Amino acid sequence: MTEKRIGIFVNYGWLSISPSLVSTIRLLTEDGYFIDVVYLYDEQFGLFEPESDRVNAVAIRNFKNKYLRKCFSLLQLLVSAFRIAGWQKYRFFVGVDQGGVITAGILSKVKKTPYIYYSLEMLTRESIDKTKTAKRLFLRCKKFLETYFSRRADRIIIQDKYRAGFLTEDNMLDKKKILIVPNSFYFLAKDNIDYGISYLQIPLDKKIVICTGTVSPITQIDEIVKSINLWHSDAVFLIHTSYITIYLDEIRQYIEQNKLEHKIFISTKRLNFGEVSSLIRKADIGIALYKSVDMNRHLCPSGKVSFYLAMGIPIIVNDIPILRDFVDEYKCGMYVKTPKEIGEAIRIILNDYSSFCVNASRCYNQELNFPKHFKKVTEYIRGFSQICE
Incomplete structure (x- = not known):
């Protein structure tokens, strides 16, 4: 039987101030899961401090130079995720936004583990077309990978019906995979x-x-x-x-x-x-x-x-x-x-x-109300895990 463990991958430094992600970790640990969360550290936002001993938070020191940070942050996340997750068995991976879902998708192929795409900040084709040429090429590559792996995710979490409609069209997603969970907080x-x-x-x-x-x-x-x-x-x-x-x-x-x-x-x-x-x-x-x-x-x-x-x-x-x-x-x-x-x-x-x-x-x-809406996520993970067992 696979241990109740979930890997979460976040390709930026504001995990500690994201109400949705902090709430997600709270609810998953309450449901009995162990969490490995790998994220990029940003001194402006500080370290994410877990509230439970079921959470293993790994902060990746990022480049101070903004150009190096943009070019190599995804590679840093991917390498660190492999290092942390390589020897563990997981029920699910959760990839947050573009870098996260790319990391989760690649790990999924290697470890044969299902994954969820958690979309908070969208990268749209329209916004990419407005950027400068060099940056545009980088973002188009990122968008291609995001689209590829988001379409193969088992479920996609997004915060409202308007974003769901836009992302579904932009990434050509299956509407049946969408789970709407508001950008909110689980108050204790x-x-x-x-x-x-x-x-x-x-x-x-x-x-x-x-x-x-x-x-x-x-x-x-x-x-x-x-x-x-x-x-x-x-x-x-x-x-x-x-x-x-x-x-x-x-x-x-x-x-x-x-x-x-x-x-x-x-x-x-x-x-x-x-x-x-x-x-x-x-x-x-x-x-x-x-x-x-x-x-x-x-x-x-x-x-x-x-x-x-x-x-x-x-x-x-x-x-x-x-x-x-x-x-x-x-x-x-x-x-x-x-x-x-x-x-x-x-x-x-x-x-x-x-x-x-x-x-x-x-x-x-x-x-x-975050717990009320997130319940559909925990029920899906629980149901999928029972099938696998």
């Missing part, structure tokens, strides 16, 4: 902590609009900040990120130059998921805006949205398919076309705040 009792924010010195009578996660031009933070004078007079903006960037420094400079310190607050402490959840609970509205620079952003229900809704606070989001569905069906927030509309959205939410909060929790429980 230990995540329910109280993280104090007195150090931020936000007046107690203010309504906090929070934005968590990466601060970059794609997240439109500069445009949100510039719209602040159109907001409700009682509303303040709290930006939480663990990553100090040049872009964030520019935001700070703008705040100082325009004397907005009483309206905009920035937290840069490195927090775990429980602490981030506590921080969000102290806010009144969660905001998640993205520039539609590629299909990932255009179809994006980001992980932060699931945290906002799980904590029962209304959302302000882009006017994009899946988020528009949430807002229209559950009345859990507002969607806007530009950051200039945020002020009006805040006013509407605050005028009927209790209803929006109830609806936020209802939306999370119906659409984004």
